[in-house]
Amino acid sequence: MAHSFRRALTRFAVISLVVLTACSGGSEGPPSNAENACMIKRERPSWFRAMAATEKRWGVPVNVQLATFYQESSFRPKARTPRRYFLGFIPAGRVSTAYGYAQAIDGTWEWYQRDTGKRRAKRDRFADASDFMGWYMARTTQTAGVHPHDAYNQYLAYHEGHSGFQRGSYNRKPWLQNTAARVQSRANTYAAQLASCS
Numbered sequence: 001m002a003h004s005f006r007r008a009l010t011r012f013a014v015i016s017l018v019v020l021t022a023c024s025g026g027s028e029g030p031p032s033n034a035e036n037a038c039m040i041k042r043e044r045p046s047w048f049r050a051m052a053a054t055e056k057r058w059g060v061p062v063n064v065q066l067a068t069f070y071q072e073s074s075f076r077p078k079a080r081t082p083r084r085y086f087l088g089f090i091p092a093g094r095v096s097t098a099y100g101y102a103q104a105i106d107g108t109w110e111w112y113q114r115d116t117g118k119r120r121a122k123r124d125r126f127a128d129a130s131d132f133m134g135w136y137m138a139r140t141t142q143t144a145g146v147h148p149h150d151a152y153n154q155y156l157a158y159h160e161g162h163s164g165f166q167r168g169s170y171n172r173k174p175w176l177q178n179t180a181a182r183v184q185s186r187a188n189t190y191a192a193q194l195a196s197c198s
Contacts (some may be wrong), residue, residue: 053130057134067183067187152184
Protein backbone atom coordinates (compact mmCIF):
# COMPACT_ATOMS: atom_id res chain seq x y z
CA MET A 1 0.00 0.00 0.00
CA ALA A 2 2.79 2.40 0.97
CA HIS A 3 4.62 1.53 -2.26
CA SER A 4 1.52 2.37 -4.35
CA PHE A 5 1.11 5.65 -2.50
CA ARG A 6 4.76 6.61 -3.13
CA ARG A 7 4.45 5.70 -6.79
CA ALA A 8 1.28 7.82 -7.14
CA LEU A 9 2.95 10.71 -5.33
CA THR A 10 6.00 10.50 -7.61
CA ARG A 11 3.77 10.43 -10.69
CA PHE A 12 1.88 13.50 -9.41
CA ALA A 13 5.17 15.36 -8.81
CA VAL A 14 6.43 14.58 -12.32
CA ILE A 15 3.15 15.68 -13.93
CA SER A 16 3.15 18.88 -11.87
CA LEU A 17 6.70 19.66 -12.96
CA VAL A 18 5.82 19.12 -16.63
CA VAL A 19 2.76 21.38 -16.33
CA LEU A 20 4.73 24.13 -14.57
CA THR A 21 7.50 23.98 -17.19
CA ALA A 22 4.94 24.20 -20.01
CA CYS A 23 3.22 27.16 -18.40
CA SER A 24 6.47 29.03 -17.93
CA GLY A 25 6.84 29.59 -21.70
CA GLY A 26 10.46 28.50 -21.51
CA SER A 27 11.42 31.79 -19.88
CA GLU A 28 14.38 32.22 -17.56
CA GLY A 29 15.15 35.15 -15.30
CA PRO A 30 18.21 37.39 -15.45
CA PRO A 31 21.67 35.85 -15.06
CA SER A 32 23.58 36.45 -11.84
CA ASN A 33 26.08 38.79 -13.53
CA ALA A 34 24.69 40.53 -16.60
CA GLU A 35 27.92 42.53 -17.03
CA ASN A 36 29.98 39.46 -17.94
CA ALA A 37 29.18 37.70 -21.21
CA CYS A 38 31.26 34.64 -20.30
CA MET A 39 29.34 34.13 -17.07
CA ILE A 40 26.04 34.55 -18.91
CA LYS A 41 27.22 31.96 -21.42
CA ARG A 42 28.04 29.49 -18.64
CA GLU A 43 24.72 30.07 -16.86
CA ARG A 44 22.48 30.24 -19.91
CA PRO A 45 23.94 28.00 -22.65
CA SER A 46 20.48 27.71 -24.26
CA TRP A 47 20.49 31.50 -24.77
CA PHE A 48 23.76 31.31 -26.65
CA ARG A 49 22.53 28.49 -28.84
CA ALA A 50 19.49 30.63 -29.68
CA MET A 51 21.58 33.74 -30.38
CA ALA A 52 24.01 31.75 -32.54
CA ALA A 53 21.05 30.48 -34.57
CA THR A 54 19.80 34.06 -34.91
CA GLU A 55 23.22 35.25 -36.06
CA LYS A 56 23.35 32.46 -38.64
CA ARG A 57 19.84 33.20 -39.91
CA TRP A 58 19.74 37.00 -39.78
CA GLY A 59 23.40 38.08 -39.56
CA VAL A 60 23.08 39.96 -36.25
CA PRO A 61 26.04 39.13 -33.99
CA VAL A 62 25.61 37.74 -30.49
CA ASN A 63 27.27 40.71 -28.76
CA VAL A 64 24.84 43.18 -30.40
CA GLN A 65 21.89 41.03 -29.36
CA LEU A 66 23.18 40.75 -25.78
CA ALA A 67 23.75 44.51 -25.45
CA THR A 68 20.25 45.24 -26.76
CA PHE A 69 18.63 42.70 -24.43
CA TYR A 70 20.54 44.24 -21.52
CA GLN A 71 19.27 47.71 -22.37
CA GLU A 72 15.70 46.74 -23.20
CA SER A 73 14.76 44.34 -20.40
CA SER A 74 17.83 43.62 -18.28
CA PHE A 75 17.18 40.01 -19.38
CA ARG A 76 13.79 39.89 -17.60
CA PRO A 77 11.33 37.65 -19.50
CA LYS A 78 8.20 39.49 -18.41
CA ALA A 79 9.53 43.05 -18.47
CA ARG A 80 6.94 45.76 -19.17
CA THR A 81 7.04 49.52 -19.52
CA PRO A 82 6.03 51.62 -16.50
CA ARG A 83 2.39 52.33 -15.70
CA ARG A 84 0.83 55.71 -16.43
CA TYR A 85 -1.33 57.46 -13.87
CA PHE A 86 -4.09 60.03 -14.35
CA LEU A 87 -3.95 62.78 -11.72
CA GLY A 88 -0.90 61.07 -10.31
CA PHE A 89 -2.71 58.12 -8.74
CA ILE A 90 -5.41 56.66 -11.05
CA PRO A 91 -3.96 53.80 -13.17
CA ALA A 92 -4.24 54.66 -16.88
CA GLY A 93 -2.49 51.78 -18.65
CA ARG A 94 1.16 51.47 -19.55
CA VAL A 95 3.51 53.71 -21.50
CA SER A 96 3.44 51.19 -24.37
CA THR A 97 2.62 47.56 -25.13
CA ALA A 98 6.32 46.60 -25.07
CA TYR A 99 6.79 43.26 -23.34
CA GLY A 100 9.32 40.52 -22.77
CA TYR A 101 13.04 40.08 -23.25
CA ALA A 102 13.15 42.16 -26.44
CA GLN A 103 10.48 44.70 -25.39
CA ALA A 104 8.60 44.16 -28.64
CA ILE A 105 5.34 46.09 -28.96
CA ASP A 106 2.15 44.29 -29.95
CA GLY A 107 1.97 45.49 -33.56
CA THR A 108 5.61 44.78 -34.40
CA TRP A 109 5.45 41.35 -32.76
CA GLU A 110 2.36 40.48 -34.79
CA TRP A 111 4.16 41.67 -37.95
CA TYR A 112 7.08 39.39 -37.06
CA GLN A 113 4.74 36.44 -36.51
CA ARG A 114 3.03 36.99 -39.88
CA ASP A 115 6.25 37.59 -41.76
CA THR A 116 8.08 34.54 -40.37
CA GLY A 117 5.09 32.22 -39.92
CA LYS A 118 5.99 31.81 -36.23
CA ARG A 119 2.45 32.19 -34.92
CA ARG A 120 3.26 30.46 -31.63
CA ALA A 121 6.30 32.58 -30.83
CA LYS A 122 6.25 34.20 -27.38
CA ARG A 123 7.91 37.39 -26.23
CA ASP A 124 8.86 35.84 -22.88
CA ARG A 125 10.65 32.89 -24.53
CA PHE A 126 14.30 33.81 -25.10
CA ALA A 127 14.80 31.92 -28.37
CA ASP A 128 11.76 33.64 -29.90
CA ALA A 129 12.85 37.05 -28.62
CA SER A 130 16.31 36.52 -30.10
CA ASP A 131 14.87 35.53 -33.48
CA PHE A 132 12.59 38.57 -33.39
CA MET A 133 15.52 40.86 -32.69
CA GLY A 134 17.53 39.35 -35.54
CA TRP A 135 14.57 39.66 -37.91
CA TYR A 136 13.98 43.30 -36.98
CA MET A 137 17.64 44.30 -37.22
CA ALA A 138 18.01 42.49 -40.55
CA ARG A 139 15.11 44.61 -41.83
CA THR A 140 16.93 47.70 -40.55
CA THR A 141 19.91 46.64 -42.64
CA GLN A 142 17.69 46.15 -45.69
CA THR A 143 15.69 49.37 -45.35
CA ALA A 144 18.27 51.78 -43.92
CA GLY A 145 21.62 50.22 -44.76
CA VAL A 146 22.70 49.93 -41.11
CA HIS A 147 25.39 47.27 -40.71
CA PRO A 148 24.37 44.43 -38.34
CA HIS A 149 27.51 45.07 -36.23
CA ASP A 150 26.62 48.76 -35.77
CA ALA A 151 24.97 48.49 -32.35
CA TYR A 152 24.60 52.28 -32.04
CA ASN A 153 22.44 52.81 -35.13
CA GLN A 154 20.74 49.44 -34.84
CA TYR A 155 19.57 50.46 -31.38
CA LEU A 156 18.33 53.86 -32.58
CA ALA A 157 16.28 52.13 -35.30
CA TYR A 158 15.07 49.50 -32.82
CA HIS A 159 13.83 52.22 -30.48
CA GLU A 160 12.43 54.67 -33.03
CA GLY A 161 11.12 52.23 -35.63
CA HIS A 162 12.32 52.13 -39.22
CA SER A 163 10.39 55.16 -40.41
CA GLY A 164 11.32 57.23 -37.34
CA PHE A 165 14.96 56.31 -37.75
CA GLN A 166 14.96 57.28 -41.42
CA ARG A 167 13.34 60.61 -40.53
CA GLY A 168 16.10 61.19 -37.97
CA SER A 169 13.69 61.47 -35.04
CA TYR A 170 16.53 60.53 -32.67
CA ASN A 171 18.29 63.82 -33.49
CA ARG A 172 15.83 65.57 -31.16
CA LYS A 173 16.54 63.09 -28.35
CA PRO A 174 20.02 63.51 -26.85
CA TRP A 175 19.08 61.07 -24.07
CA LEU A 176 18.38 58.38 -26.68
CA GLN A 177 21.69 59.03 -28.43
CA ASN A 178 23.42 58.62 -25.07
CA THR A 179 21.56 55.35 -24.51
CA ALA A 180 22.57 54.09 -27.96
CA ALA A 181 26.20 54.98 -27.17
CA ARG A 182 25.95 52.87 -24.00
CA VAL A 183 24.54 49.98 -26.04
CA GLN A 184 27.48 50.25 -28.46
CA SER A 185 29.97 50.37 -25.59
CA ARG A 186 28.39 47.32 -23.96
CA ALA A 187 28.37 45.45 -27.29
CA ASN A 188 32.10 46.15 -27.62
CA THR A 189 32.72 44.94 -24.06
CA TYR A 190 30.71 41.78 -24.63
CA ALA A 191 32.58 41.08 -27.88
CA ALA A 192 35.95 41.36 -26.10
CA GLN A 193 34.75 39.14 -23.25
CA LEU A 194 33.38 36.50 -25.60
CA ALA A 195 36.66 36.44 -27.53
CA SER A 196 38.47 35.40 -24.33
CA CYS A 197 35.90 32.95 -22.88
CA SER A 198 37.43 29.60 -21.96
